[in-house]
Amino acid sequence: MSEEAVWDTEKGELRILGKRHTAIDAQALCNHLDTLVGVQVAEVIMHNLEFRLGKLDATKLRAEKPKATLRELVEHLAKTDRLSGLGITTVTLPENPQNPIEIEIANPSVKATSGAAKGFAFSWWTGALTALLGKEMEAKNFSYTESKNLMMSQIVAKQNK
Amino acid sequence: MTPTPIVTPDEVFAVNKKIRWVALATDKGEVILNRMRPGVRSRTPQGVDEEFVTLGPLTMLGVAEKYSKYLEGVESVVVWYGLMAHVYARLGSQVIAASFEKDPLALVSFLDWLEGKQREITASKQETRNVVLG
Numbered sequence: 407m408s409e410e411a412v413w414d415t416e417k418g419e420l421r422i423l424g425k426r427h428t429a430i431d432a433q434a435l436c437n438h439l440d441t442l443v444g445v446q447v448a449e450v451i452m453h454n455l456e457f458r459l460g461k462l463d464a465t466k467l468r469a470e471k472p473k474a475t476l477r478e479l480v481e482h483l484a485k486t487d488r489l490s491g492l493g494i495t496t497v498t499l500p501e502n503p504q505n506p507i508e509i510e511i512a513n514p515s516v517k518a519t520s521g522a523a524k525g526f527a528f529s530w531w532t533g534a535l536t537a538l539l540g541k542e543m544e545a546k547n548f549s550y551t552e553s554k555n556l557m558m559s560q561i562v563a564k565q566n567k
Numbered sequence: 568m569t570p571t572p573i574v575t576p577d578e579v580f581a582v583n584k585k586i587r588w589v590a591l592a593t594d595k596g597e598v599i600l601n602r603m604r605p606g607v608r609s610r611t612p613q614g615v616d617e618e619f620v621t622l623g624p625l626t627m628l629g630v631a632e633k634y635s636k637y638l639e640g641v642e643s644v645v646v647w648y649g650l651m652a653h654v655y656a657r658l659g660s661q662v663i664a665a666s667f668e669k670d671p672l673a674l675v676s677f678l679d680w681l682e683g684k685q686r687e688i689t690a691s692k693q694e695t696r697n698v699v700l701g
Contacts, residue, residue: 443626443632444632446594446629447625447626447629448629450594450595451596451622451626453596454596454621454622
């Protein structure tokens with residue numbers, strides 16, 4: 407995978423870490439989906455998509471970098487958020503694996519703690535970490551701090567209910 | 568761990584002989600049941616039902632629920648296909664999908680059963696809430 411974003415205006419092509427992307431107004435897409443099917447269903451639809459993509463991307467990355475540590479893989483994946491314009495993502499892996507993984511997105515392109523935007527920002531990470539850790543993960547404790555323009559969530563092992 | 572289905576296939580198939588298929592998914596899109604009536608052959612290729620049940624009924628209910636606040640909720644969504652009929656509805660935190668032969672009486676019997684089941688679930692939830700609130 408190329409380490410950076412490649413925007414080839416001749417070909418009309420945007421590639422981020424080797425994968426073809428299209429720049430879209432993500433907030434408008436999320437708002438539209440929320441309006442169309444309601445906030446709760448929109449959240450499930452977006453989660454379903456992004457969780458699957460996160461798993462695929464992380465699995466592919468691990469296959470390409472078999473010797474990389476978890477931290478290196480996570481840092482590499484965090485870079486895709488920045489390159490795609492989602493925001494500046496920081497993933498904090500805890501010393502104790504029982505503790506939650508903290509995800510912070512500064513200057514996020516979507517701002518909401520419910521509906522499609524929530525899935526857009528965090529479900530990809532939930533899927534990616536599920537693939538990297540080999541256990542089903544889920545995101546919880548979502549927040550958006552307007553004064554800092556910061557979205558946050560914690561990712562934890564999925565609890566059996 | 569997969570959540571326990573809120574109804575069993577036997578319970579649903581017993582409602583009317585013309586019910587062919589029943590499926591359940593959670594309201595998060597996790598399929599927890601996908602069963603044809605014994606002896607009945609599916610008209611869809613393998614895997615299509617499961618894929619559909621993941622988000623299809625939930626999405627259709629979501630669209631219909633846009634009118635909920637004006638029309639007192641959505642009890643079910645009925646789709647009258649060329650070959651058969653489908654019903655989708657919420658049952659607590661799960662979503663049921665069922666198909667049956669295009670017989671209005673079968674539809675009515677299923678909708679009656681569904682209404683009773685929804686009432687039962689709501690009452691049981693209310694009871695739990697009362698116990699919690701003391």
